Amino acid sequence: MSASDIPVSILSGGLGAGKTTTLNHLLENAPEEREIAVLVNDMGEVNVDAALVERQVTLDDDETTVTELSNGCICCGLANEFGQTIVELAKTVEFDALVVEPSGMSDPAEVAQTVRSNRQAAFHYNLDTIVTVVDAALFHDVFIAGAEVNEVTEDAKPLSDLLAEQVEFCDLVLLNKTDLVTDEELAEVESLIRALQPQADIETAERGRVDPCVLLDVGRFDLDRVSGGAGWKQAHKYHQEATDDEDGEGHDSDDHDHEDSHDNEGHSHEGHDHDDHLHPPEEFGLTSCNYRRPRPFHPERLVDWLADVPADVVRAKGLMWVAGRERHALNCNLAGTQVQVDVNGQWAATMPEFQRKAYREARPDLDWDEEWGDREIDLVFIGHDLDETAIQNSLDDCLLTDAEMDEDWERYENPFPGRAEEELVFDADVDKWGVATV
Numbered sequence: 001m002s003a004s005d006i007p008v009s010i011l012s013g014g015l016g017a018g019k020t021t022t023l024n025h026l027l028e029n030a031p032e033e034r035e036i037a038v039l040v041n042d043m044g045e046v047n048v049d050a051a052l053v054e055r056q057v058t059l060d061d062d063e064t065t066v067t068e069l070s071n072g073c074i075c076c077g078l079a080n081e082f083g084q085t086i087v088e089l090a091k092t093v094e095f096d097a098l099v100v101e102p103s104g105m106s107d108p109a110e111v112a113q114t115v116r117s118n119r120q121a122a123f124h125y126n127l128d129t130i131v132t133v134v135d136a137a138l139f140h141d142v143f144i145a146g147a148e149v150n151e152v153t154e155d156a157k158p159l160s161d162l163l164a165e166q167v168e169f170c171d172l173v174l175l176n177k178t179d180l181v182t183d184e185e186l187a188e189v190e191s192l193i194r195a196l197q198p199q200a201d202i203e204t205a206e207r208g209r210v211d212p213c214v215l216l217d218v219g220r221f222d223l224d225r226v227s228g229g230a231g232w233k234q235a236h237k238y239h240q241e242a243t244d245d246e247d248g249e250g251h252d253s254d255d256h257d258h259e260d261s262h263d264n265e266g267h268s269h270e271g272h273d274h275d276d277h278l279h280p281p282e283e284f285g286l287t288s289c290n291y292r293r294p295r296p297f298h299p300e301r302l303v304d305w306l307a308d309v310p311a312d313v314v315r316a317k318g319l320m321w322v323a324g325r326e327r328h329a330l331n332c333n334l335a336g337t338q339v340q341v342d343v344n345g346q347w348a349a350t351m352p353e354f355q356r357k358a359y360r361e362a363r364p365d366l367d368w369d370e371e372w373g374d375r376e377i378d379l380v381f382i383g384h385d386l387d388e389t390a391i392q393n394s395l396d397d398c399l400l401t402d403a404e405m406d407e408d409w410e411r412y413e414n415p416f417p418g419r420a421e422e423e424l425v426f427d428a429d430v431d432k433w434g435v436a437t438v
Contacts, residue, residue, distance in 0.1 A: 006090060007217045008098045008125045010111055013133030014163050015104030018176040022133055022208030022215075023101055030212045037065045037095040039086060041074045041103045065093050073103050075110035082111075083118035090124035097216050098125065105162065108132065109169040109227070116223075129220045132170040132200075133208070137180040139163065140189050142336045143314050160336035164315060167193055168230035171220045172201045179206045195286045195382055196231045196315065231288075232317040236380045239290035286314075289388040291379045291395055294369060295405075296323040299414040301398040306339050306426055310394075312386055318379035319344060322416045323400055323409040326350070330416060332379060341424040343417050349373020 013019045023038065030036060067089060074082035086098065102111050108130050115127050142160050167173060173193050178186055190202060201220070203210055299322050309316075316334035320341070329344040348359045349372065356373075360366060368374055381391060417424055 006096065006098055006125045007128035007219075008086075008100060008115055009128055009215050010108055010115075010130045011099060011101045011133065011215070012106065012108040012111070012130060012166050012170065013104065013174075013176075014135065014138070014159070014166065016138070017104070017133040017135040018205075018208045019101050019104070019133045022174065022176065022205070022210065023099060025208045025210065026099065026212050026215055030216065034097060034216065035095040036216075037067070037089055037093060037098045038101070039067045039069065039082075039089070039098065040101045041069045041072075041078070041082070041106065065089070065095060073106050074100075074114070075102060075106040075108075079110065079114050083114050083121050086115070087118070087120040087124065090121075099215075107162070107169075108166055112169075112221075112223075127221050129172060129215065129218050130170045130226065131172045131174055131215060132166045133174045133176050134163075134167065134189075134193065136175050136178050136186060136189050136204075139192075140181055140185045143192055144185070144188050160338045161333045161340050164196060164335040165333075167196045167200075168232075169226055170197065170200050171222070171226050172203060172214065173197065174208075174210060175202055175204045176208055177206065178204045191286065192314065194231075198231055198234060199225050231382060232315060232380045235288035235382060236290060236318070236378075239288070239380070286382055286384060287386040287388075288380060288382045289386055289391060291318075291377065291381065291392055293377045293396075293399060294367070294372070294375070295377070295399045296321040296326075296375070296409075297377065297395075297398050298400050298404065299324055299412050299416055303415060305394060305398050306334075306341075309334060309337075309339070310383075310387070310391060313381050313383040313391075315382040316379060319377065320379070321347075321375045321377050322414070323404075324412050324414040325416050325418055326375070326409075328418065328420075329375075339424075339426040341416060343420045343422070347373060347375050349375060 011019050011023055020040075023040075027036065027038070067085060069078050069081055069085060072078040072081075086100075089095075089098070100111065100115075102108065112127055112130060115121055115125055142163065175186075175189065175193070181189065186204070193200075193202060201214075203214055297320060302320075302322060313334065314336065316332060318332055320330040320332050322330055326347070327350050328346055331340075331342050331344045333340040333342075348356055348366075351359060360368065366374060367376070379395075415424055
């Protein structure tokens with residue numbers, strides 16, 4: 001194939017979701033004329049998944065090249081090696097499709113970024129589709145039945161948060177192991193998945209048995225559609241537009257890109273108009289609400305609240321302003337029973353004057369307080385029959401009072417991260433907080 005013509009299919013998904021089984025079925029049933037290259041990533045020193053795929057390939061055909069990257073993750077530690085490997089593969093082997101199976105701990109957004117941003121890789125490849133394989137039974141247990149999940153990823157990200165983010169950044173969800181759930185449970189899982197990523201297609205499967213035509217050379221990937229289609233972003237924009245309609249005003253931070261920025265350029269206030277038609281969770285049988293306040297949380301009361309999040313909340317994401325952490329905007333990621341808090345970036349109010357002025361000039365509608373600048377709380381909640389009033393009232397109780405606004409905030413006990421290298425993780429099932437340095 002010519003430069004930029006080799007389609008790349010990324011087969012993402014959590015541990016045990018059935019990625020390798022799906023990949024083997026794909027290789028067994030792909031058209032005979034297709035020459036497929038496969039790259040399998042495993043966190044361990046021994047790449048068991050690659051061995052399973054290679055054994056299947058050896059038994060069935062000689063048209064597939066299997067490459068492995070082990071002892072690390074291609075979305076972070078092995079990102080450079082990943083880019084170099086697929087470039088070398090394109091230069092030395094003849095094939096017309098590449099299938100990448102990242103480890104179960106990988107963030108598909110980062111894997112896609114490597115394919116797109118590596119100049120040499122982009123010369124040879126075209127990102128074709130990002131597929132997230134979901135274990136229907138596990139997903140139901142974690143997000144609907146509220147089952148205990150004690151595992152965390154190596155960088156301390158809660159497993160439930162990773163599962164949600166893998167669904168939120170894809171264009172196809174392969175709902176696998178559907179034989180292990182009832183029809184009612186499957187319908188609940190599908191509704192939640194559509195709420196988490198309304199732009200993605202959904203295919204159901206047992207034992208990874210899916211038609212190869214939905215995984216290979218489909219031309220489905222659209223960066224704007226995938227990155228802007230997450231349900232929490234759609235819900236945030238939906239609620240903000242409703243607020244603006246009521247107020248008759250616009251607001252530049254309507255659609256915060258609440259992705260980690262971990263730099264000194266400020267947290268992101270950029271808007272994204274990816275799809276004129278919004279898909280709030282209400283369309284899929286769930287409810288959502290937006291909580292926005294120009295006042296900080298008391299860290300001690302917020303910790304107590306996060307340790308006892310209302311049971312009907314299945315996903316929450318957004319920015320937090322916490323007293324004692326005035327320099328940085330904090331990301332809040334809640335999925336299932338697990339919460340992760342880390343640093344998004346610094347508030348524009350803390351920038352040098354010349355930089356702050358340029359930042360504000362570029363965002364004329366940015367809400368700005370003369371004393372506190374752009375600091376604010378802006379959270380989106382998604383769940384089953386949310387009691388919006390109860391959520392808002394209980395969070396309001398976590399805000400600093402008028403008297404506390406004048407106190408010394410440094411005297412509060414504060415577990416929240418104050419540096420980009422720190423993360424705070426909580427698992428309600430085991431009633432345990434953990435602070436990690438990444």
